[in-house]
Structures are given as structure tokens and as C-alpha cells.
Amino acid sequence: MEDKELLETIKKEKVKLIEMQFSDLDGAIKSVTLPEHRIEEALEKGVWFDGSSIQGFTRIFESDMYLKPDNNTFRIIPWKSTNSHKQARIICDVYMPDGKPFEGDPRYILKRAVEKAKEEGYTYYVGPEAEFFLFQPQEGKVIPAPHDVGGYFDSAPRDLASDVRRDIIFSLTDLGLEVEASHHEVAFGQHEIDFKYDEAITTGDNVITFKYACKAIAQAHGLYASFMPKPIFGVNGSGMHIHQSLFKDGKNAFFDDKGKYKLSEIARHYVAGQLKHAKALAAILNPTVNSYKRLVPGYEAPVYISWGQTNRSALIRIPRYSKGRENATRAELRCPDPSCNPYLAFAVMLSAGLDGIKSKLEPPEPVEESLYDMKDVALLNKGIETLPETLYDAIKELEKDKLIRDALGEHTFKQYTEAKKTEWNEYRTQVTKWEIDRYLEII
Numbered sequence: 001m002e003d004k005e006l007l008e009t010i011k012k013e014k015v016k017l018i019e020m021q022f023s024d025l026d027g028a029i030k031s032v033t034l035p036e037h038r039i040e041e042a043l044e045k046g047v048w049f050d051g052s053s054i055q056g057f058t059r060i061f062e063s064d065m066y067l068k069p070d071n072n073t074f075r076i077i078p079w080k081s082t083n084s085h086k087q088a089r090i091i092c093d094v095y096m097p098d099g100k101p102f103e104g105d106p107r108y109i110l111k112r113a114v115e116k117a118k119e120e121g122y123t124y125y126v127g128p129e130a131e132f133f134l135f136q137p138q139e140g141k142v143i144p145a146p147h148d149v150g151g152y153f154d155s156a157p158r159d160l161a162s163d164v165r166r167d168i169i170f171s172l173t174d175l176g177l178e179v180e181a182s183h184h185e186v187a188f189g190q191h192e193i194d195f196k197y198d199e200a201i202t203t204g205d206n207v208i209t210f211k212y213a214c215k216a217i218a219q220a221h222g223l224y225a226s227f228m229p230k231p232i233f234g235v236n237g238s239g240m241h242i243h244q245s246l247f248k249d250g251k252n253a254f255f256d257d258k259g260k261y262k263l264s265e266i267a268r269h270y271v272a273g274q275l276k277h278a279k280a281l282a283a284i285l286n287p288t289v290n291s292y293k294r295l296v297p298g299y300e301a302p303v304y305i306s307w308g309q310t311n312r313s314a315l316i317r318i319p320r321y322s323k324g325r326e327n328a329t330r331a332e333l334r335c336p337d338p339s340c341n342p343y344l345a346f347a348v349m350l351s352a353g354l355d356g357i358k359s360k361l362e363p364p365e366p367v368e369e370s371l372y373d374m375k376d377v378a379l380l381n382k383g384i385e386t387l388p389e390t391l392y393d394a395i396k397e398l399e400k401d402k403l404i405r406d407a408l409g410e411h412t413f414k415q416y417t418e419a420k421k422t423e424w425n426e427y428r429t430q431v432t433k434w435e436i437d438r439y440l441e442i443i
Contacts, residue, residue, distance in 0.1 A: 147161050286337055307331075
């Protein structure tokens with residue numbers, strides 16, 4: 001959308017306020033809100049801000065940065081708009097004073113990875129399935145009290161959040177997302193809303209928008225939405241399975257009618273690349289201390305570095321082929337959780353897959369039996385390793401993986417690892433209720 005068209009749309013739709021949004025290193029939305037009369041100047045000169053106050057950005061003595069709006073992301077925010085006064089958002093890219101993209105901007109990091117794929121002739125498509133919980137405040141406190149007692153695919157009246165999901169879907173549709181399905185998930189208060197796959201940068205924007213809408217609509221219903229991976233002990237956590245494929249010359253490069261699972265050589269190399277770098281990927285795809293409370297056997301969370309088709313305990317699953325749907329051939333990476341920054345997640349996933357293609361890596365034999373039921377010896381004999389068990393272990397793996405480090409860029413790698421080590425140290429030095437209950441009286 002050209003600047004002139006955007007300004008005409010703002011005037012026609014009676015938009016009075018515009019949020020200029022961007023993402024910090026953790027994937028949280030940051031924004032500055034401008035009145036409509038300032039938008040023309042923002043389009044021409046950008047919006048300046050202090051980057052030293054944003055997680056993972058610059059130091060205090062190099063803080064000046066500016067936002068450059070991506071006009072194509074202009075959307076009216078339905079829950080902040082009336083017929084006479086409307087509020088919109090535009091997602092922005094972050095730039096340095098010299099006019100160069102900020103190397104630590106997560107959206108730019110994904111753009112850089114996507115550009116490398118395009119140099120090889122590939123377009124990268126992703127489709128995430130983000131799960132979340134709806135909780136109700138208890139005496140004003142934010143504690144994990146599920147809003148309903150529904151289970152997988154349950155419908156009303158047990159699924160009390162069906163109206164909330166409906167309102168989220170309407171808002172997402174107004175924001176330009178094509179919703180494909182919604183349902184109650186396995187745990188009490190747990191839900192999933194799926195939207196259509198798209199090119200990686202657009203999907204990164206959509207994930208940010210999705211979380212933004214979920215939280216806003218939940219709050220309007222007196223609830224709060226949480227994308228915390230494991231908010232409740234003993235029940236399923238929330239994952240964000242990510243379906244992915246590469247297209248070349250308008251065709252799905254993952255499809256081969258004669259290949260096993262209908263996969264091409266390109267697809268097998270891609271899968272092999274992600275399996276090779278899986279341990280380092282975990283630091284980005286599972287970025288919190290809490291992420292590793294979800295990644296344990298027995299709760300449908302994959303921890304074994306393997307692949308297959310019918311096997312949902314594998315790290316990468318190949319959905320079954322349906323005749324006439326060749327473009328749907330894809331690989332589903334099942335370890336990511338919704339606490340990750342989608343831009344960083346897609347960037348490192350793509351980089352790992354492209355490394356597999358470039359190096360012509362071959363994946364190990366697929367595993368179709370349940371890995372949860374195997375003994376350690378059997379897993380060892382099959383050469384099946386596991387993902388890191390803690391955030392600290394994952395960061396150590398990231399530090400050893402040059403390819404994933406390079407995908408992030410040295411600035412982001414340094415900022416990210418320092419922040420995550422601080423998070424880990426804060427966690428490991430806490431004295432928890434479990435420790436008090438376990439040790440205080442008997443020692």
C-alpha cells in the first residue's frame with residue numbers, strides 16, 4: 001500500500017489514533033500511539049524512540065532509533081473502535097540513525113533468513129498452531145484457575161469459553177487473519193485457534209497479532225489469556241506446533257509422488273537439518289525456564305530428536321498425504337511453544353533446514369512406534385537423543401552451534417544469551433514451596 005493510499009484510508013475510515021507496533025527480543029509487542037495528523041510525518045521521517053529501554057536493543061549511549069511503518073500491515077483494531085472514532089495499528093521495522101535496519105530487530109532477522117532462502121529460489125511458508133489457557137482472576141490475584149472444565153473438542157456447556165473464542169475469531173477476521181478452526185484443548189481451560197499458513201514474515205506478524213487479540217478479548221470477558229507453556233502441574237502444557245514447507249517456482253518443493261511419505265529429497269534434507277540443530281533450536285523455540293516443564297515425556301510434548309508420520313512423540317511429524325493436495329505436503333515441528341518470539345523462531349528453523357539442503361544431509365530412519373514407551377537402552381540403540389532438559393542446557397547448546405548463532409547475528413546472540421542466563425540464575429537461586437514442603441521439617 002502506497003503512502004497516499006494509506007492516508008486516504010485513514011481519512012475515509014475516520015481513524016483517529018494509530019499504534020506503531022514492533023516486537024522486542026522476547027516477542028512482546030511494544031508500541032507508540034500517534035494521532036492521525038502525525039501519520040504523514042511518520043511515513044516520511046519515521047518515529048524516533050529510545051532503544052536502550054527495549055529488551056535486547058541498544059546501550060544507553062547509542063539509544064536513538066526510529067520506526068519505519070510497513071503500510072501493508074495497517075489494520076483497524078475492532079475492540080478499540082466505534083463508528084465515529086477508530087483506532088488502528090501498523091507493524092513497523094526498526095532502523096538506526098544512519099538509515100540501516102537495526103540488526104537486533106527480530107522482524108529484520110527473519111527478513112534476512114527469508115532473503116537467503118529466496119537466493120536459492122525458495123519461498124518459506126509456515127502455519128503455527130498456538131495453544132493457550134483462559135484463566136479467571138481469584139480475589140483479584142493472577143493465579144492459574146481454569147475458566148472451564150472442558151476437555152479435548154468439548155462443546156458447551158462444559159466449554160464455557162466457546163463465546164470467548166467466537167469473539168476472538170471475529171476480531172482476528174477483522175484484523176485480516178483467515179481462521180481455519182477453533183476448539184477446546186485437552187486440559188481444563190486450554191484452547192486452540194488455528195489460522196491459515198502464509199509466508200513467514202506475514203505469519204510472524206499474524207502470531208503477534210493473534211496473541212494481542214486473545215489477551216484483549218479475554219480481558220473484555222473478565223478473564224486473562226496466558227501463553228505460558230506449563231502453567232499447571234500435572235496436565236498438558238501449551239505448545240505451538242509449526243507446519244512448514246518450501247515452494248519453488250510456484251510448486252511445493254517438499255512433494256515427490258515417488259518419495260517415502262511423498263517427500264522430496266529437498267524435504268528430507270530440510271528435516272535432517274532441523275534434527276541436526278534441534279538442541280540449539282530449543283533455546284529459541286522454548287525460550288523460558290517454564291518451557292522445559294512442558295518438555296517432559298507423557299504429555300504429548302516431543303522431547304526425542306526423531307521424525308515419523310504416525311508418531312506424535314517424534315520431534316518432526318509428516319502429516320499424511322491426501323491425493324490432489326500436493327501443496328499441503330509439509331513437515332510439522334512439534335517442540336516450539338507459544339512463549340517464543342515467532343520472528344526469531346521462524347528465522348532459526350529456516351536456517352537449520354537450509355543447512356540440511358545445502359549439506360545434502362539425510363535424516364535417520366523414521367520411527368513410528370511410541371518413543372514414550374521405549375526404555376533408555378532401546379533409545380540409545382536407535383541413536384535417538386533428547387532435547388535439552390533445562391533452559392541453561394539449551395543456551396549451552398546454542399553457544400556451540402555456529403549456524404544458529406549466525407542466523408541470529410552476533411548482536412542478538414549476545415543479548416539473548418545474557419538475558420537467558422540471567423533468567424536461569426534468578427530461577428535456580430529461588431527457594432520454592434516444593435523445597436520447603438520437601439525438606440524443611442525432615443532435615
